[in-house]
Amino acid sequence: MTHILEMAPPEPPRVSMTARVRLDRAASDLWRVIDGTGLVIGHLQAVPEIGGTRYRARRYHAAAHAFRDLGDFWNADDAVEALRLGR
Template identity: 50%
Template sequence: MSTLTDPAPALVWATPTLSSPAEHLERAGERLWRVLDAHDAIRGHLRVVADPLGVRYRAERLQLASGAFRLVGEFWDANDAVAALRF
């Protein structure tokens, strides 16, 4: 039996598939992945964002001093978002 106070089930987002072997993803949250290079150094983060037109991917970097994420860019393709973190 469901009531109005029951929390909605969390969506489990599948890990995006990357076409480049230069990076891989490690889950860091419900909609967040760390982008790691071949030496497991963190390049940044990939966040899934729901958009009325479909799923968007945000490339972000964590600023340690403030503890906040800085937006690098928002893309329709996960590979494009990860590529933005290479520089």
């Protein structure tokens, strides 16, 4: 009999209250970033690294029908800020 070890999905990243966003899980390591008006401004993806977890800021580009990475950050607040500023 084979047993499959299920890993718990990572906890949602902590973002400061000043970011004024909500994170909704989209996949086991991916969260939608929703602003105060209810608009999805992008996604945060947890990327495990040897030194800890980095957060990849991703935004959907409609013309390309694909996501574009805005960068990897050592904390979720910096990734959210990149999404807010549209970098």
